[in-house]
Amino acid sequence: MSAWGAATRLSLGTLTVLPAGVPSRVDREVGGRAMVLAPAVGVLVGGIAAGVVALAQLVKPEADLLAAVLGVLVVAGLSGGLHLDGLADFADALGSRRDRETMLRIMKQSDIGPFGVVAIIGVLLLDVAALTACLQANFGWQALLIAITASRLTLPWSCRTSIPAARPDGLGSFVAATVHPLTATLTTAATLAATLALSAPGVLRLTGTAAAVLLAVVTSLLTSRRAVRALGGTTGDVLGATVELALPVTLVTLALTV
DSSP states (O other): OOHHHHHHHHHHHHHOSSOOOOOSOOSHHHHHHHHHTHHHHHHHHHHHHHHHHHHHHHHOTTOHHHHHHHHHHHHHHHTTTHHHHHHHHHHHHHHHTOOHHHHHHHHHSSSOOHHHHHHHHHHHHHHHHHHHHHHHTTOHHHHHHHHHHHHHTHHHHHTBTTOOBSSSSSHHHHHTTOBOHHHHHHHHHHHHHHHHHHHOSOHHHHHHHHHHHHHHHHHHHHHHHHHHHHHSSBOHHHHHHHHHHHHHHHHHHHHHHO
16 A cells, blocks of 8 residues: 555544544654645545535525534534544643643543533534524535635644654654645645635635635644643644634634625
């Protein structure tokens, strides 16, 4: 199996619950390529979720809130809840205000503390509220597809070569510092082109989509910077947290501009 083939399986297997098989090769090269493919996986997840939203609107056009809840739940389900779990662990670690080793230990524990619960509830409420606003503006399934794709764009940026792993084991050790900034930039350009195609026509929508994608990148830069300062690098939980933070950022941006 080629490195890209293994990376495709690893990306699907890591970022979704969809059956992808076990890659015959898993190393840092494959891990880096898997992170570069994350936005493409976002298109797949987003396409399924967008289809559910479109179907719900077709059956019950006036039930925007119901369609939004279904769309958000589909995304969480297809992701296996792993990103939300990462968000909760990272929030609990930062909320503890403890030393680096203690925070890393908190992130490895299976329970969820109060900061994690608030973080999960907060992002889900923002996701549903923003998507509902987009649905009311007749830009629902498109906004969800754009936001999910853009949120996965955070992964190559979070794994750029200047971000080390916080510990020698776990997912972070395989993917940290594996993506060259130029590769992340090219991936961003491709993602931006694809999402802008979904937004046309309309100058405001095009501007909002561009802003949403770029703000997803900014979210990645800020979150990874915080992780380096607090933990000494990134972890799988930090990567999942970044995805979950970028999703409401993009959805809210779209809701305010469509």
